[in-house]
Amino acid sequence: MKNAVLMILLVLPLLVVQLRADTDKSNDVVHIGKSISVAPNETVGDAVCVGCSIRMNGRATGDLVAVGGGIQVEGNVQGDVVAVAGHLRLGSNAFVHGDAVAVGGTLQRDPGSRVNGTVTNPRTPMMAGVGGMAMLLLVPFLGALAAGIVLSILCWLILGQARIETIVATLRAQTALALLAGLGVIVGFVVLVIALHWTGPASPFIIGVLCLLLFLLAVVGYTGVSAWIGEGVTSSNGRLAAVVVGAIIVGILQTIPVVGLVAIVVFALFALGGAALSGFGTQTDWLAQRFSQPHAGGR
Numbered sequence: 001m002k003n004a005v006l007m008i009l010l011v012l013p014l015l016v017v018q019l020r021a022d023t024d025k026s027n028d029v030v031h032i033g034k035s036i037s038v039a040p041n042e043t044v045g046d047a048v049c050v051g052c053s054i055r056m057n058g059r060a061t062g063d064l065v066a067v068g069g070g071i072q073v074e075g076n077v078q079g080d081v082v083a084v085a086g087h088l089r090l091g092s093n094a095f096v097h098g099d100a101v102a103v104g105g106t107l108q109r110d111p112g113s114r115v116n117g118t119v120t121n122p123r124t125p126m127m128a129g130v131g132g133m134a135m136l137l138l139v140p141f142l143g144a145l146a147a148g149i150v151l152s153i154l155c156w157l158i159l160g161q162a163r164i165e166t167i168v169a170t171l172r173a174q175t176a177l178a179l180l181a182g183l184g185v186i187v188g189f190v191v192l193v194i195a196l197h198w199t200g201p202a203s204p205f206i207i208g209v210l211c212l213l214l215f216l217l218a219v220v221g222y223t224g225v226s227a228w229i230g231e232g233v234t235s236s237n238g239r240l241a242a243v244v245v246g247a248i249i250v251g252i253l254q255t256i257p258v259v260g261l262v263a264i265v266v267f268a269l270f271a272l273g274g275a276a277l278s279g280f281g282t283q284t285d286w287l288a289q290r291f292s293q294p295h296a297g298g299r
Helices: 005-027 124-129 133-158 159-174 175-196 205-233 240-253 261-280 286-298
Strands: 029-032 036-038 045-052 055-058 065-069 071-073 083-084 088-090 102-104 107-108
Touching: 005 124, 005 240, 029 036, 029 205, 036 045, 045 055, 045 133, 045 240, 055 102, 065 133, 065 240, 071 083, 083 088, 083 159, 083 240, 088 102, 102 107, 102 240, 133 159, 133 205, 159 175, 159 205, 175 261, 205 261, 240 261, 261 286
Parallel strands: 029 045, 036 055, 045 065, 055 071, 065 083, 071 088, 083 102, 088 107
Antiparallel strands: none
16 A cells, blocks of 8 residues: 555545545544544544544543544543554543554553553554654655555445455455455456557546556455454454554555565455455455356356
């Protein structure tokens, strides 16, 4: 997802419109650049803040996720609390039923706070001691990592937990087939682009549509892959926190010299294959049923 920033600029307006519609139905709160504050007598579902902070004094029935901002909890959170590139503070009245995770920031916990899950605050010694030149080298990586996390969060919120869990189930049950399906998607895309190049004036438009479809397939698939990997690290099964943690792990693995090239290829194949086999998370055998329908109708 090295071109994730460009991807966000292309699809963010559509995603935001859809997010607003979904938020009205599910009581979720999604803000970009505007902090979220929940009063003691208020209840929300998931609370997601990108480039802003969350102050929770009330109750959340889902997860709290802040990317590029901090989280302060003085209330009750039924899910997980994840702060990326921001501080996490758990006050004396904080009760987190899931995990509490702070990545790229400090975690302060009052002795009176309660956390049923795990409390994680990964340290980054390299970042702590680097100078200005090293920080300049880290900026593109951090930007791409943040963009990948934001895309995964938006995709999870738009498609819903059920569809992402379906992609995870597909990857878990058909791991080898997902790799082959991902390779088939790439080969099919290249063949179609070459064939359509000579179809006339309409070819640029058709190729553009194919590129958009491939991009959407990759974003949805990467979100499923992130959830799949995140479930092995956190105690959350299919929740938003698993998606965020998995996206961080995927982003870091892809930047490791030599190994990162292999990781990029493998994750891309898994992402495309998982999304294709499940029909964007419709059902685990969606693609197999599409191929079997003609045979079923002929009997």
